[in-house]
Amino acid sequence: MNQASSIERKIFQLLVVALAVICFVSGGISAFGGLNGSAALSGGAMLFGPDSPLRGFGDNQYRFAFGVFFAQGLVLLYFLSNIEKHKALFYFVALSLFIGGLGRLSNILEFGLVDDQVLPPTIIELAIVPLLVFWHRRVASQS
Numbered sequence: 001m002n003q004a005s006s007i008e009r010k011i012f013q014l015l016v017v018a019l020a021v022i023c024f025v026s027g028g029i030s031a032f033g034g035l036n037g038s039a040a041l042s043g044g045a046m047l048f049g050p051d052s053p054l055r056g057f058g059d060n061q062y063r064f065a066f067g068v069f070f071a072q073g074l075v076l077l078y079f080l081s082n083i084e085k086h087k088a089l090f091y092f093v094a095l096s097l098f099i100g101g102l103g104r105l106s107n108i109l110e111f112g113l114v115d116d117q118v119l120p121p122t123i124i125e126l127a128i129v130p131l132l133v134f135w136h137r138r139v140a141s142q143s
Contacts, residue, residue, distance in 0.1 A: 005142040012139045013083070015132060016076055016090075022124070023073030030066035034059045038066075042117055072096065084140045094133045101125025 001009070030038045035054065036046045048054045072093045079086040079093070104122040113119065 001143055005139070009083075009139045009142070012132070012135055013080055016080060019124075019129075019132070020073040020076035022121075023069050023076065026121075027066045027068075027070030027073060031063050031070050034063050038062075068096075069100075083136065084143060087136065087140060090136060091133060094129050097125045097129045101129070 026038075026041070029041050033040065035048065035058070039045060039047050048059075075089050075093050079090045083090070101122055101124075104118055105126065108118065108122065
């Protein structure tokens with residue numbers, strides 16, 4: 001591996017670490033803080049109080065989904081230990097993030113862009129993640 005491909009590999013790995021950190025931070029806060037934790041992270045007010053019907057099933061489902069998101073960060077870090085050997089894990093996480101982005105896009109198409117804060121993760125999931133998959137193929141083939 002020449003110096004240019006080594007630098008390219010390190011940049012790729014750094015971006016995967018950044019993606020894992022996004023999974024950890026938003027996944028952890030949302031999985032363990034629920035809808036109110038996410039609202040606090042974005043600087044908003046609590047979404048519901050102890051009497052709200054959202055507190056039960058809705059918040060429970062939300063926490064589960066973000067627990068999965070948090071786990072995706074763990075998988076991404078494990079993938080970095082051997083990006084050639086663990087490519088299937090990376091592709092699976094990338095696919096799940098892309099499908100999540102399609103879910104976000106369907107929300108935007110149905111309700112409009114209700115909150116500007118959903119645009120950056122949607123772009124990451126629908127554009128950046130697929131680019132990372134193609135980039136991985138290039139980087140992994142250079143080793």
